[in-house]
Amino acid sequence: MFRASLTASLLVCSGTTLAVDDIAPIASARAETRSYDIGATSLAEALDRFGEQSGLQVVYPDGITDGHDSAALSGRYSAAEALGRLLAGSGLRVLFANPQTVVILTAAAADAATAAGSDDEGGRRVQTVQLGTVHVRDVRRTLPQEASRSAFGFDKPLLETPRSVSFISKETIELFGLASVEDLVRVVPGAFTPSRFGIQGGIDVRSVPADTFFRGMKRVYLQGHVNSVLSANDSIEVVRGPPSPIYGMGKVGGYTNVVPRTARASDGRLVTEDQGFVQLVAGSYDLREVSFGIDGPFKIGQRAGGYSVYGALSTANAYARGVPNDAQLLQLSSSLDRVAGRFRIESGLALQRSMTAGALIGRFTQAVADSGRYVKGSPLVNLDANGNGRIGFLEMHRGSPVAGTVSVVNQPLVQIFPWQYDGNGQPLRLDQFARVAGIPQTLYDYLVAHPEADPGGLLRAQGVGGPLPISGSVPIGMALDPRTTGYGKLDIRRFAAYERRLEADLATAYVDLVDDADPDFTIKNQLFFDSMNQFKESEQPFGTDQNPRIWEDKLTVTRRLKALPSWLGINMLGSLNYRSTYAPISQCFGDYSNNRSDATARDWRDDNAGMTPNTTFSVCTANADLQDDGLPYTVHGKSKLSEMGAAALFDIDFASGTHLLAGYRIDGSTARNVEYAGTLNTTAGTSANPGVFASRDMTAKGWDDGTSWSISLSQHLPGPVVPYATYARSSLMLDNNINRVSNTQIELGHIGASRFIEFGVKTSLFDGRLFISSAAYEQRRVSVNSVGDPSLANTEVAGTRTRGWESELKWVPTRNFLMTLYALNQKTYYTPNRGGNIQVDARALGFQDVVDPATGEVIYPAEAFLYGGRAFVALPPGLDAYREKQGNPNTQLGFTSQLLLRPGLGITLSGNYLSSVSAGRLQLTELPEARVFNAGLFAEWRKWRLKADVFNLTHQRYFRARNGDTLADVPVSALPGRRFQFTVRREL
Secondary structure: OOOOOOOOOOEEEEEEEEEEOEOOOOOHHHOOEEEEEEOOEEHHHHHHHHHHHHOOEEEEEOOOOOOOEEOOEEEEEEHHHHHHHHOOOOOEEEEEEEOOEEEEEEHHHHHHHHHOOEEOOOOOEEEEEEEEEEEEEOOOOOOOOOEEOOOOOOOEEHHHOOOOEEEEEHHHHHHOOOOOHHHHHHOOOOOOOOEEOOEOOOOEEOOEEOEEEEOOEEOOOOOOOOOOOHHHEEEEEEEEOOOOHHHOOOOOOEEEEEEEOOOEOOOOOEOOOOEEEEEEEEEOOOEEEEEEEEEEEEEEOOEEEEEEEEEEEEEOEOOOOOOEEEEEEEEEEEEEEEEEOOEEEEEEEEEEEEEEEEEEEOOOOHHHHHHOEEEEOOEOOOOOOOOOOOEOHHHHHHHOOOOOEOEOOEEOOEEEEOOOEOOOOOEOOHHHOOOOOOEOHHHHHHHHHOHHHOOOOHHHHOOEOOOOOOOOOOOHHHOEOOOOOEEEEOOOOOOOEEEEEEEEEEEEEEEEEEEEEEOOEEEEEEEEEEEEEEEEEEOOOEEEEEOOEEEEEEEEEEEEEOOOOOOEEEEEEEEEEEEEEEEEEEEEEOOOHHHHOOOOOOOOOOOOOOOOOOOOEOOOOOOOOHHHOOOOOOEEEEEEEEEEEEEEEEEEEEOOOEEEEEEEEEEEEEEEEEEOOOOEEEEEEEOOOEEEEOOOOEEEEEEEEEEEEEEEEEEOEOOOEEEEEEEEEEEEEOOOOOOOOOHHHHHHOOEEEEEEEEEEEEEEEOOOOEEEEEEEEEEEEOOOOOOOOHHHOOOOOOOEEEEEEEEEEEEEEEOOEEEEEEEEEEEEEEOOOOOEEEEEOHHHHOOOOEEOOOOOOEEEOHHHHOOOOEEEEEEOOOOHHHOEOOOOOOEEEEEEEEEEEEOOEEEEEEEEEEOOEEOOOOOOOEEOOEEEEEEEEEEEEOOEEEEEEEEOOOOOOOEEEEOOOOOOOOOEEEOOOOEEEEEEEEEO
16 A cells, blocks of 8 residues: 655655545545645646645656646636646546545556456445556645644635644654643644643643633643643644634633544545554653554444554653653544444544642742752741641641631731832832831740740841731741751752642543535534543642533534525534533642742652651541541532533635635523532631631522624635634633632623634745745633622633734745744733732742841841741732733744655754743743754654654753742742653554
8 A cells, every 4th residue: 555655755655556436537525626826837746736735645656747747727626627737738647546645647547447447345436556656745734734624613724714723733743752732832833831730731822721622522621630642643733712603612812622543534534454553652751651553444234434542551750850640541433434324423432541740849039040049948837736747727727826817818828918009009019019127026936935946046136027918917837947947959850849649530432423425515413521530639738639521412514505606605504512511529728838848858869859747738638627637628519511502604705715704603501509518618717716617508500691703804815825814702601720610600690701803814835835824813801890800810711811923834845854933922911900819929028138247148038937838919900010911931933844864764853932931920030031942863664663852952941830820920840951752663
């Protein structure tokens, strides 16, 4: 059999035979028209350009095109019409092997194939053509000629899709070693995603959380509890902007649509023979991975089918010392034709288990970013009073009592400080806060009672002072011990904010009934199920046991109208869906150790990093008994969502080259939520009697609805150049990152809205060798009533506005070289400019270093006054200095390239530039700009493929902020330095 090249090169094969279904010069499967722009050139070059612009493989015997030229071709034609014009006068004939492949033969060879034909078991006329040495051209999955299936629901070439879309094939995933969604930033503009405790599940698109679709069906929110396995996919599309109206409610920034490996090729044809592979990967940080794939045909009676099995087992250590990163994945799919009339059934199941932990650098300051200088020191007061190795909820209150009543702003290890104002009542910038000498009253009193903790008496000599929190008193548990405190050098692989255990089990299943034999009239019914069982046990503390799951049924019908004038073409799509979400959760929260733990406190070989008995807390998932030194559940409830919607979409083509795409959708939803009795409210009571248990269930139920619409206009100009404009308004579910909706949000309305505007231009130049796409855009929430709107704080959908531009370039100047480039510049602002309680360190609040007057040495850094807990500052709304959202670099550049040195041997090079960015909204620390390069060498020999990769080739030291708006200034992830990876693959 022939084998398609994975690169933009021609591959020569010998002794090739090809079974041909349809020898008609004009195949009905190729009646669909596309735009072509091919200059006058040799026939061989013209056929290459045709393959690029049509998305078809062109196969022909060696030498058959010699001496033939082709006239220029420009305009919209069917594939058969285009080939007829290119081959005019050559005496050559076209055979359509399948909807994906055409064969060019001499008239005699074509007649011989016809005479030698026979009927197969399905009654089809089949001819076997002996081609000898053939050329195979396949750049569909290198240049952007692949049709976008998820941007609008119609299969439209990316050149004609009026939206920024990036297509990533499995060849690209393998070629450039894309392992997790964190790697997508290397090839996709706008896909940079801040870290969620170092784990990447879902991604951000254009600076806001994005949806994830599986074969066009929206999954549960992936959070950061599990790594996505990119190698399990046949392709990934990243679409910028909200989903088309046919998909239902979705995030404003965009979404990814993954297509798993199946037994069907991208053109819909089943595999014709058994095939498979086994792959082994080894690399830095003890990476070991084995994966396999098997595809093959089967029959049930006269019905043809195919199956696909993919499995992967990997074990590794994360960059953070002591953090495992293990995963297992099994993916099954099958397809069977004509199960009911013309309908085929496609079904699949994906099971994944992820076992890891989470880790971030605590006590992160500008000095850590610049030089690794780290404030070390253990907490002063031992809160583990009974010595059992962990701090219970009651122990925490007794060891670090608050003054007065416990509240949101007044807890043993959490204090909120007021914002400072000038004499005219105007809010200051944080760097203008007054510096206040002295130490907290509670620390002074403790040191007077325990002078051994302050041997030189320098802290007591400072007197009582320092900034005061809203409560009026800093609990004693917030301070570090002067005897252990000072500066040290941080090993950035020592992540002090450590989560001990994190497991996630995912199950995804689908059953589709599809009739697309007539491309002008298709029917598809998709039944989809998705669930995640996530369990986290973090002794910071944070514990969660959640099992969100959804099922959805969607019916989609497309119809192309035929009785129309020649100057008009209309394709219509209608969609109905019902979606049910069930999201139960049991959870407790604290996370005090992102500062309380000292990353230098223990030897790096200790898996607990900086965790000690005095920084380790009881967690509800292990011990929820309040009276037995435990921590009860602080969140315990469930949400149920029922969504239903109907949509219509029209794709209208005019002979002038004008295209209009317009859609409308109506959504309705019933939301129910309950918060169970017995949940502990930790922000009530006193230190003598902390916390109050809920005495009864708190429930809410409500109905809400919304409408979505989009309109896109594009014009096909000579070149071809295609400018376009898209305007959309989309409904969105105001749920949080565990698919729950709060009682408050239900009462106010749980469906919001967003607005999206994009202007762009796409072009294909130099006979299709160069593809360029550029766009300017604005996206924003439009359903926010005020800065105090609960949907700004209680949902995953931020109230922001993002404006920017991006450009992509894909270039194949020769058959042995390809290159892609992208550039992006954008800014995101809070709209409205709301305030909030944001974590800071003591220095930012106005505490001062304690300095030895004799030597000038800092003996107690200002940060140490509050590093035993978490300090927040109450940012007021409307402060322009903090209007811009941080954490996502405003300027991002990326490139990839591949060079074939000779057939079967090549090199890859890729890289990114990420501009400097503040780690969090208050701009306390500036993460330096990063230039990261990766290189690879691959070799193919018969059925073997070997590949060696070096990531972060120059050993760049760089960081990534945590996602979210309230914590990112303090906990930050350090990203891996230079690392190696080796891959061996054997085709079966």
